Amino acid sequence: MVVMLTRIRKQVKRIIEPLAETLAGANIRANYITVLGLIFAIIYFLEIMSYNIILGIIFLIISALMDAIDGEVARVSNTVSPFGSFLDSTLDRVEDILYISAFIFLGFSSYLVAIAVGLSLVISYIRAKAESLGLKMEGRGIIERGERIIFVLIILLVYVIVNKIVSVYIFYIFLMLTAITVIQRFYVVYSLLRK
Template identity: 35%
Template sequence: MLNILGRDAISRALTPVGTSLARKGVSPNAITVTGTIGVVLFAAIFYPKGPHWFFLGSLLITLCVLMDMLDGAVARASGRPTKFGGVLDSSCDRVADAAIFGALAWYYGLRHDRWMLLAALLCLVLGALTSYIRARAEGAGLTATVGIAERAERLIVVLVGAGFTGLFGPKAILAVALWLLVAASTITVWQRFATVYQQSRALDRAPVG
């Protein structure tokens, strides 16, 4: 949803920065990899330390996530967008998402908090499934870009939830955020399966020749 409503505006805002970096010869793939490494490191360093570190970790992760949009601006400005860059970007997104939810699962697993561990793991699995359905659909010539919890929404909810938990303390803030994401991601998976099914049925009923 936010991908549709906000991506164009954000892309326009990042265009001057992307143009400047492209002129300096900065590679969009290097930005992608650097941002992903940053997310992995900050998630692994700060989230397992506990809620007192959640705010700082979430803030630094957010800055790295923003690089995910900057790499596209650099690629467009340099006139060198490539298929490899698209594959690398999507793959790095999955790594970054896994690092965030995996680090939270690690923290709550060490403290034997079964419900928070389960919520984090479900968010990780459902988020990956959401992206996988879209990739498989596009490979089959279909589209599956619908859903109330695409990557942007998932990241906003988990990072805001973790950040507020770090600022104000109650675990309930992050608990609500994670279980809300579980529900929204489940709905999104259903929406994408339903969309692909409808498109597939329409193609099956289409006259041949």
């Protein structure tokens, strides 16, 4: 499954790079794209809440695409800024909450969904704190944010195409891998700080 997620991620990157260059050429600012990502995430949440799962999936993909593009647009247009980085990171956390907590409306255990949200935020916090201490954390852990979003998408697609039971089992795998990633990142930081 992890190999499949890596392949998907590489394919998405091939789409993103030319799209980001086009948007940068049209003078569309990265921060606007970041905010659009949040707006689409809210629409996704509302659609799942209303049980419009197909529409929810569409808005999830658009939101994730905005999130993937904004940083690339900033780099291509040479407009990377501390505020842009702060805005992107902050709105990413809000989007993470929306993406995962929407599962409650599909009948998933609210306790396990809450744990998944919490673990997801802890993964991001560990990276932010570690990088503030000068440690490199990108690529550390079995599933980073991109993979977690892909997992959310897969769970929703399986829910629609197969059935709820299978999607719940995939959610359990997602939850387990998220917990493992927290442990991995904590151990990496612990090891590096002890040196």
